[in-house]
Amino acid sequence: MTEQNEFVKECLQNERAFCTAECPFNLDVRDFVGKIQQGRFNVAYRTYQNAVGFSGIVSALCPEPCKQVCPMKDAGGSISMKLLEIAAMSYARNTAPDQYNMPPKGNRIAIIGGGISGLACALRLTTKKYDVTIYEKSYLLGGHLFDLLNPEIFLDDIKQQFINENYTLLLNTEISSLDDLSYDAIYIATGKGGNDFGLSHNEEGAFATTKSGVFIGGSIAGVDTMTAIAHGLNVSGAIERFLKVGKMNHPEEATGTKLLYEGIRITKADAVEPSNGKTFTKEESVDEANRCLKCACDACVHHSPLMNYFKKFPKRIADEVEVTIRPSTLDGNGTVCTRLISTCNHCGLCKEVCPKDIDTGEFLRESMQAMHKKGAMPWAFHEFYMRDMEFSNNEAALVKLPKGHKKSSYMFFPGCQLGASDPRYVTESYKFLTQHFPDTALMLNCCGAPADWAGDVENHAKVIGKIKDDWINLGKPIAIFACPMCKQMLQRFLPEIEGQFLYNIIDEKGINLKKNTKKEIASVFDPCASRYESALQSSIRNLATKAGFNLEPLPMEGKMAECCSYGGHVAIAYPPYVSHNVQKRIEQNNNPYITYCSNCRDIFTAAKKPTWHILDIIFDLDNENRVLPTISERRDRRLKLKQQLLNEFWKESSIMEKPAIEVLISQELKEKLNSKYILESDIYTIVGNCEQSGNKLFNPNSETFTGYMQIGKMTYWVEYRARQERGFELVNAYCHRMKIEEGE
Amino acid sequence: MMEEKKLICHKCQKELELKKTNFSYLGHIFFTEVPRCPECGLVFISEDLVKGRISEVEMQMEDK
Numbered sequence: 001m002t003e004q005n006e007f008v009k010e011c012l013q014n015e016r017a018f019c020t021a022e023c024p025f026n027l028d029v030r031d032f033v034g035k036i037q038q039g040r041f042n043v044a045y046r047t048y049q050n051a052v053g054f055s056g057i058v059s060a061l062c063p064e065p066c067k068q069v070c071p072m073k074d075a076g077g078s079i080s081m082k083l084l085e086i087a088a089m090s091y092a093r094n095t096a097p098d099q100y101n102m103p104p105k106g107n108r109i110a111i112i113g114g115g116i117s118g119l120a121c122a123l124r125l126t127t128k129k130y131d132v133t134i135y136e137k138s139y140l141l142g143g144h145l146f147d148l149l150n151p152e153i154f155l156d157d158i159k160q161q162f163i164n165e166n167y168t169l170l171l172n173t174e175i176s177s178l179d180d181l182s183y184d185a186i187y188i189a190t191g192k193g194g195n196d197f198g199l200s201h202n203e204e205g206a207f208a209t210t211k212s213g214v215f216i217g218g219s220i221a222g223v224d225t226m227t228a229i230a231h232g233l234n235v236s237g238a239i240e241r242f243l244k245v246g247k248m249n250h251p252e253e254a255t256g257t258k259l260l261y262e263g264i265r266i267t268k269a270d271a272v273e274p275s276n277g278k279t280f281t282k283e284e285s286v287d288e289a290n291r292c293l294k295c296a297c298d299a300c301v302h303h304s305p306l307m308n309y310f311k312k313f314p315k316r317i318a319d320e321v322e323v324t325i326r327p328s329t330l331d332g333n334g335t336v337c338t339r340l341i342s343t344c345n346h347c348g349l350c351k352e353v354c355p356k357d358i359d360t361g362e363f364l365r366e367s368m369q370a371m372h373k374k375g376a377m378p379w380a381f382h383e384f385y386m387r388d389m390e391f392s393n394n395e396a397a398l399v400k401l402p403k404g405h406k407k408s409s410y411m412f413f414p415g416c417q418l419g420a421s422d423p424r425y426v427t428e429s430y431k432f433l434t435q436h437f438p439d440t441a442l443m444l445n446c447c448g449a450p451a452d453w454a455g456d457v458e459n460h461a462k463v464i465g466k467i468k469d470d471w472i473n474l475g476k477p478i479a480i481f482a483c484p485m486c487k488q489m490l491q492r493f494l495p496e497i498e499g500q501f502l503y504n505i506i507d508e509k510g511i512n513l514k515k516n517t518k519k520e521i522a523s524v525f526d527p528c529a530s531r532y533e534s535a536l537q538s539s540i541r542n543l544a545t546k547a548g549f550n551l552e553p554l555p556m557e558g559k560m561a562e563c564c565s566y567g568g569h570v571a572i573a574y575p576p577y578v579s580h581n582v583q584k585r586i587e588q589n590n591n592p593y594i595t596y597c598s599n600c601r602d603i604f605t606a607a608k609k610p611t612w613h614i615l616d617i618i619f620d621l622d623n624e625n626r627v628l629p630t631i632s633e634r635r636d637r638r639l640k641l642k643q644q645l646l647n648e649f650w651k652e653s654s655i656m657e658k659p660a661i662e663v664l665i666s667q668e669l670k671e672k673l674n675s676k677y678i679l680e681s682d683i684y685t686i687v688g689n690c691e692q693s694g695n696k697l698f699n700p701n702s703e704t705f706t707g708y709m710q711i712g713k714m715t716y717w718v719e720y721r722a723r724q725e726r727g728f729e730l731v732n733a734y735c736h737r738m739k740i741e742e743g744e
Numbered sequence: 745m746m747e748e749k750k751l752i753c754h755k756c757q758k759e760l761e762l763k764k765t766n767f768s769y770l771g772h773i774f775f776t777e778v779p780r781c782p783e784c785g786l787v788f789i790s791e792d793l794v795k796g797r798i799s800e801v802e803m804q805m806e807d808k
Contacts, residue, residue: 378806697781738767
């Protein structure tokens, strides 16, 4: 196993179901039941018969150890495997054994003991056309089955299963010494207390004795009837191996399972009772089979939005990531799953639901870093967000001690998107905090999540380093977070910074909340980064309840919180995935949501789901019907916020710089620019550049100019015309990722 | 119907002509014929080309 997929070694994906692990025959119950569920009794019968050898005998005698471990035991009753097996036998179109037209094998095998274990061995070997001789000391076949079952049943089954096969049967023949026998291999199945010919078990392999070519198994080994049959079936494999390679080292059958009950989603359903009191009808069989959970560990694929969307388990993801990071293609540039790696929301739900705590999200984060380091991850997936982070940490950043203070006990860390969504979220919160803690500094910038999600370790380290320096300069204050993601990020990379939540403080200190007199019903949507912040989750519910809301829980909340789809900045890398998930999040119920992450709030509002940010309720911001800001407005709002904060809290006046060039952009085009992630500020830059350099084309048909410019790695095109009065008017804009190189 | 007039390079005052042009993305180089100024080489790429073939190739390169 390579380093890359080391993390999945504990994965339980391929573990056997509890019932299969208990079954002496290792019957693949998921497969068998699946066939019954589809009403395919014939193929279900074949699955069963192939596993047990003598279906009539086994279905009559099996004590159903599977029932003891079935998770349905306390949820309506264990699945009645015996009745399903009988149904498979009864309703199969054809129960006659298959006839195999194979040439006889040259090897001769002796089986000592004509009991059911010896017969099971004979059945497997004769089907493969080995020359088999059975020695039975009594006058008939069947051994201890005579003590357990009506001879008619088992003799019929034995006759039926051997209908196409031949063997030599020597009754009334007791073997006292193996020296009298001249065979290529021997199976000793002399039954409970039978003759072991002085041989003991050889640890080298399954059923092996200390004598080469001689195997032992069945009731003589002290096992029950079902296991004795299974021994007979399985020893044939050990004998064949010996005949082919001369070794006695056939591996022991794998037993048990690592599957855990906590990985199984149990749905209660009452056991189906046979209407005739004895056996199932076809319909009853299907109903009973449908109760079966077909136990398998799939918690991750069920819950994780990414694994559910791609229908891929961690092992498959690990394999695909491995060939993406270390491709074996000749040009070394295979990128099998760059998009999958870029699609992780880093919400942490996969680890939370995994009974083995496998953290696929963390694996994908590291994979992203590896791809970024190689320069193999498409830059376009994250460039917009990296530029946005750059903006938040420069033009829009504000790190300041409160007026009149030389150091601070607290610092408010609102995060970059809160003010971009609505500057009042930040100003009102800061006002509240400084009223209660006058020495609260402000650190308005980005927590570095965009760089972390882009796998850009170098840039991320710079952001974290700057935050740390600023924090030290502010006097190492306690951080007060408004955004759960910022707290998660800082706690991870700067654990020395103690952190609290704004909402816990508001809840504790109290605030005059405007009562929702309509007693509106709402549901709290916990942001994914709040997963392990139970105190925060209760504060939000407290505040909403105090404000007069009747709260109804969501199916996925608390520790099971799901990402709104903002996490990981997936929107550019894989837009259909984002739409799919947003839809699923908002359809959890029909109530309006209350959340406490501005990204959740804005994403749901964009999808027409009535959603409040808790700060809308706390500060009565009347944001119910607001129009969402575009990406350009989100930048403007951050600049205005900075200006406003400086004015209000530090009495410093600042003037916002106006663009050097005036370009009129229609509402329709503003929407287009927003959807294409084109900033209006970039439009000004490009038009200015075209005008200044003269590098522009004139279209005589539309009387417009067209020009382009590469900003970052993206190439942007603008079509515009001069306005009569002054400035310009944008006619169209678009962009592409491909770079224009020199022509011939 | 009036004949579509060709784009003119503002600097050189020349009509654009179809010329072979190289493009690159994620380490791969492609070329195609697009209108260029015969004098200074200024390129024109239409939105239709961006929406069509260019974004198609971009996607292919990202998922290759």
